[in-house]
Amino acid sequence: MPVARPESSGARVIAHVDMDCFYVQVEQRKQPHLRGQPTAVVQYNSWKGGGLIAVGYEARKDGVKRSMRGDEAKKACPQIQLVQVPVARGKADLSTYRNAGSEVVSILARKGRCERASIDEVYLDLTGAAEAMLAEAPPESLERIDEEALKSHVLGLNEDGSNLKETVREWLQRSEADHRDKLLACGAFIVADLRMQVLKETEFTCSAGIAHNKMLAKLASGMNKPAQQTVVPFASVEGLLEHLPVKKMKQLGGKLGSSLQIDLGVNTVGELLQFSEDKLQERYGVNTGTWLWNIARGISGEEVEGRLLPKSHGSGKTFPGPQALKTIASVEHWLNELCEELSERLQSDLDVNKRIAHTLTLHATAFKSSDSESHRNFPSKSCPLRYGPAKIKEDTLNLFQAGLREYIGSSGISTHGSRYRGWGITSLSVSASKIVAVPTGTCSILRYFHGQDQSCCSSEQVKDRFPEAAPSSPSGTESYSGSHPTEPPIKFLKEEARIGGAMPIVDENEINTEVCMREDTCAALQPVDGQDPSCSSQGAHHEFIQETSALSSSGTQCCTELNQNELHMESQAEETGTKYLRPGTRPREQKRKLVKDKGSSSILRLFQNFNNSASQKREHATNIDETQASLSLNFQSTGTFSELNEAEVPKENPLGMPTLGQQDELRRDAWDYKIDEIDSTVFNELPPQIQQELRAWLRPQKRANLPKRGSTIAHYFLPTKNTSHYKVMLYLSCNTILVSMTSLCGGIYTISINKKEGNVHPFKWRVNKLNSSH
């Protein structure tokens, strides 16, 4: 349901850019002989010529419509060229179109905030660019103006329908024009330019609308197609909406729009004006009521989100009528196909955009022939997403079976034996959502997947995108890292397995160990001197902030770029990556080196080895094996969930990060463990490499260079059975060495190694919902 947003104060310049019959253009670029010919794209050519999903303008002239079957199209337009959408794994594969869409987005994002609205549409906020142009090179000062801009349509300008370039030129250059109109004129120039860039670089044409908000821009972009642009001056809004059928408005194409027509007798947007806001709220609720009242007046405050990438990925297929799936085996087969596609796309998203999805969801539709309640929907099910095709398949099948059990009901019907006659599946889809950029520290996780170095993001980047991952507000920090010493932030849940939800079944003791270690940031060790402003003066009370600040000199650049254009990450990452490794003269790089020398080398090697073998393993798609090395073994052996008493909660917050006030004090306190003070049985249970590391840290002669207590020693990432990744930190607290595992999915696991032998519970798993700021 639409939701009202207040219009922001100043006039904005918003553009909506829409590709013309995009799939057709993509195919025509691929096969140039199709250019100029009536063309349509179809899928599943087998039945009645397939279904049309895109129709070129030449074919539209002959009355060919989307949603015709191929046969009908042939009838309407005998010369039509029907191109099949690529098929992979028995289903339509849209990746070529997705990729082509990305090409376009990467160009359109150059002049302002850009939001990818669909595979072939974007919104742009060009306010800044338009203001800058108005200040530096206003249209009236231009001697020659761009042909494409001249071809703009300006609503309300040529009422008779004539579109004289001269009147358009006048409008664009009128010096006494309303400030808002001048901004729109600048917008028209900018958009014309962008569209030409798109054409030049991709060979695709597009249409655009330029207005003061998204709604109007969207409306305008469709008014003159193909390959044209339309401007909506403020003064034309009322006239534009007056006779516009409500159904044409975005969000009113469905039931809501029908309700306006049927229940209120409103057929045009203008007719909506007679209803008070109260009246509309009364009928449609506060949000929708206000929204309707606003759009009737051309008001829409929705921001253009700076987002170039999709928020989710999905792969689905329908099995209509007789094709309905009736055995678990056939369902499994198709789920596997869908999962393979999904997995491929997830992997590519990770490779190219450095993003990880956290939730896997299965949707299905089904019928139940025999039963009375056969219309009950098949329930969607979701669970934490684990990477790798095999895992995704396994989890998806489990989700399906859970859904099926529920669907069939607990009426005691057994699904044993693969066939059960009562049900049929008519559609399946698997999707991945909750996609977040790999949070800082990410180089390690990326290397784990890639087996090579990659670039990092700045903390700003992460905070912008994932406030939950790096809370910037004190309260967020509080709840996450527990800076209130009086209030232990860790709550102990006994039912640990619940973390992954009921499905799929997880073995909470098992931790797969493809592991990796971030050697590439100074965050691995907090600087001893505490002098570096980037690492200490920010007083980072949160490890994300702390660790990323250290990256700023080389990391920021990359991230700034990433912000502007996520799609270009790959190449930029490489660039930055090389700079990164070069021994530098800048202080921060020196520090990086220092940190490295200081001593995580063995752990580094350990994880490096894991990396290598893990990535090789991935090639062969076989999983669990000897790469489940010592770490996992050790962690496994410790996975008992004994109750933990309050007394054992570390004095400081459980992540070991000092609060602002504590920080200075802590820094003065050297960490004074002796190796023998640590319960040896506990110590011995650590992975040997980590034992070695700790011994190194504890050597007296090295003390001077030791990390202060309360500081993070090292970070690792562990993909595990029931979540995609954990961030693992080894850090020192006042009484303990803690190995804390922060699940990016929402749990904090802590293993503490206590100083004194008397302390029971050498290893504890503490589970805490990551109950932070949001």
Added chain:
DNA sequence: ACGGCTTAGACC
């Protein structure tokens, strides 16, 4: 018992 396949967002 067919338009197929995707994405996004709001509600509870």
Added chain:
DNA sequence: TGGTCTAAG
């Protein structure tokens, strides 16, 4: 929160 529903291209 997960699950459901609407809407759109």
